[in-house]
Amino acid sequence: MGKLVIVAIGGNSLVRENGRNTIQDQYEAVQETVVNIADMVQEGYNVVVTHGNGPQVGFELQRSEIANEVAGMPAIPLVNCVADTQGGIGYQIQQALTNEFTKRGINKKVATVITQVEVSMDDPNFKKPTKPVGSFFTLEQAEEMKKEHPDWIFIEDSGRGYRRVVPSPKPIDIVEKDAVKSLIDEGYVVIAVGGGGIPVVKKDNNTYEGIDAVIDKDFATSLLAEQVNAETLIITTGVSRVCINFGKPDQKALEEITVEVTKKYVLENHFAPGSMLPKIEASLNFLEKNGTRVIITNPESLKDAINENAGTHIIK
Numbered sequence: 001m002g003k004l005v006i007v008a009i010g011g012n013s014l015v016r017e018n019g020r021n022t023i024q025d026q027y028e029a030v031q032e033t034v035v036n037i038a039d040m041v042q043e044g045y046n047v048v049v050t051h052g053n054g055p056q057v058g059f060e061l062q063r064s065e066i067a068n069e070v071a072g073m074p075a076i077p078l079v080n081c082v083a084d085t086q087g088g089i090g091y092q093i094q095q096a097l098t099n100e101f102t103k104r105g106i107n108k109k110v111a112t113v114i115t116q117v118e119v120s121m122d123d124p125n126f127k128k129p130t131k132p133v134g135s136f137f138t139l140e141q142a143e144e145m146k147k148e149h150p151d152w153i154f155i156e157d158s159g160r161g162y163r164r165v166v167p168s169p170k171p172i173d174i175v176e177k178d179a180v181k182s183l184i185d186e187g188y189v190v191i192a193v194g195g196g197g198i199p200v201v202k203k204d205n206n207t208y209e210g211i212d213a214v215i216d217k218d219f220a221t222s223l224l225a226e227q228v229n230a231e232t233l234i235i236t237t238g239v240s241r242v243c244i245n246f247g248k249p250d251q252k253a254l255e256e257i258t259v260e261v262t263k264k265y266v267l268e269n270h271f272a273p274g275s276m277l278p279k280i281e282a283s284l285n286f287l288e289k290n291g292t293r294v295i296i297t298n299p300e301s302l303k304d305a306i307n308e309n310a311g312t313h314i315i316k
């Protein structure tokens, strides 16, 4: 069996900049991304795919709230919005990847696993929402919305505007990890922990119950990578490389950095919370366990990045 690589697709990287946010636009972005994943499979890598849902889960929540306010339809709990977006995006990746394999004559099967991820009810992150979801707003728009919904919390997201935030507990365990492992062993390209996984808590009688939150997909991906013994973790996002002094005149793109240097940059606040910081922290977690390398890049650079010609590489 070839080397096992986990590729995480950022939710924002599936959103077109035309502001329409249609399902068709999202499918086109998925189709562009899977071309690069198929290239990796063709090069002999075993690939597990994970994906975010930050924008999409926020859109779903907004649709539910509008339907509730306008038509009195019952609101959809946040945990179910996560499940819905996990299924919807998983379906698109599964179909696009299967079609790409068919076109290229690659004999590979693809399966999406509806994945529950255990979190702790006592996680302090339930009290302090940090996960940005949905659209970007101006400060004026955010202030206007807060007048109508005083309980909504907004943060500024990496110079891109203001976004609503929801609680984001840390993942403890992947409930369906054995199913994922079995499918990998059978040669499937598996899509799992979509949107960071559906957050669940374990009750005293060992049963699970959903809880309203959005788990960061980078942390869930890092945990899955550890649990299935992946060698390489690749996080695709909106930038080709991680930078220091991001957005400033002296911005510098990083090609290769060690864990030690990365930790120093974290302490110097080079990585924005809610966007680049979780990717970096998830990368460090993975490298401190069984991982050997992490690559952070944009989807179109995937193939070059795995051949060490693009992206930011974090090594031990």
Ligand SMILES: Nc1ncnc2c1ncn2[C@@H]1O[C@H](COP(=O)(O)OP(=O)(O)O)[C@@H](O)[C@H]1O
Residues within 6 Å of the ligand: 009, 010, 011, 012, 013, 052, 054, 158, 236, 237, 238, 239, 241, 242, 243, 244, 245, 246, 270, 271, 272, 274, 275, 276, 277
């Ligand atoms: N130091 C940094 N280097 C590069 N990008 C950064 C940095 N800090 C913040 N960012 C921003 O973080 C974004 C990635 O986070 P985000 O869009 O939330 O992730 P995702 O692709 O998983 O949805 C980048 O596209 C960039 O705008």
Ligand SMILES: NC(=O)OP(=O)(O)O
Residues within 6 Å of the ligand: 009, 010, 011, 012, 051, 052, 053, 054, 055, 195, 196, 214, 215, 216, 217, 218
């Ligand atoms: N759930 C999650 O982390 O999604 P994004 O990667 O889209 O922010």
